[in-house]
Amino acid sequence: MKIKTVVQKFRGSEDFFRCPICKKPFSLEETGSFLCTNGHCFDLSAKGYVNFLSGSGGDERYGRDLFESRKTVFEEGFYAPVLEAVRAVFGEYMPAGPRAVLDAGCGEGYYARMLADTGADIYAMDNAREAILSACRESGDVRCAVADLANIPAGNGSAGAILNILSPANYGEFARVLAPGGVLIKAVPGKHYLRELRQCVAERLSHAEYSNEKIIGHMAENADIADHRSIEYTLPVSERQLRAFYRMTPLTSRIPMKEADLSRIRGITVHMEIFAAFFPGGVL
Numbered sequence: 001m002k003i004k005t006v007v008q009k010f011r012g013s014e015d016f017f018r019c020p021i022c023k024k025p026f027s028l029e030e031t032g033s034f035l036c037t038n039g040h041c042f043d044l045s046a047k048g049y050v051n052f053l054s055g056s057g058g059d060e061r062y063g064r065d066l067f068e069s070r071k072t073v074f075e076e077g078f079y080a081p082v083l084e085a086v087r088a089v090f091g092e093y094m095p096a097g098p099r100a101v102l103d104a105g106c107g108e109g110y111y112a113r114m115l116a117d118t119g120a121d122i123y124a125m126d127n128a129r130e131a132i133l134s135a136c137r138e139s140g141d142v143r144c145a146v147a148d149l150a151n152i153p154a155g156n157g158s159a160g161a162i163l164n165i166l167s168p169a170n171y172g173e174f175a176r177v178l179a180p181g182g183v184l185i186k187a188v189p190g191k192h193y194l195r196e197l198r199q200c201v202a203e204r205l206s207h208a209e210y211s212n213e214k215i216i217g218h219m220a221e222n223a224d225i226a227d228h229r230s231i232e233y234t235l236p237v238s239e240r241q242l243r244a245f246y247r248m249t250p251l252t253s254r255i256p257m258k259e260a261d262l263s264r265i266r267g268i269t270v271h272m273e274i275f276a277a278f279f280p281g282g283v284l
């Protein structure tokens, strides 16, 4: 991609981003850099994203293989019902004023990409560079950034909604970045999420049963939960798709695939709990 095209895509995002080092506003230079008033400079990549984790390539624990596997299962529709549920929550709770939506921990960018047709300005951030490389490949108007989600490079009150799908939360930062009345849409795995894979490797796991109680409890301590929907379905799965699931989930990341007997699995269960939550104090 020509850098001019990338600059064009990020034009107008200066009001959303802020310098992660000194918190000052940015200007977007024609040459393809975000430059803050103190001179900190972050370059746009010709691949179509900006890297705010200066001096490092971001979190490299998650390789390309993982995000490409995720892309496979997303493209083949396994998460389409989850997307519809997220879209419904978004439609119901997105406030009328601010148009920016931040997907915090976007992975390969499925939800960010699919919400682009809502007319909102979508920003997708992840601390893994491979995730952002994967996300920005077909991202359309979505602005992708490698960023530390414990120090989000976005101004106070700059987003109307934050998506946080199967990804760790930083509630202090979410409360700061959300505009007053802004909504956090968070999805966490339900008890039966990928249960066929869990059963398959059960004796190798420290907890055979998954519980999301801690995650939900932590959210309830930090935000007011206004809505909670549960979605669960089982879809038939081919061997190739099953292998993609196996590669993409942290559940099996320490167990080589050849040590798991996947031969009897014919379907895969997706179980998610989707929340809409608000921060009563508005901007901290």
Ligand SMILES: [Zn+2]
Pocket: 019, 020, 021, 022, 023, 024, 036, 037, 038, 039, 040
């Ligand atoms: Zn700065």
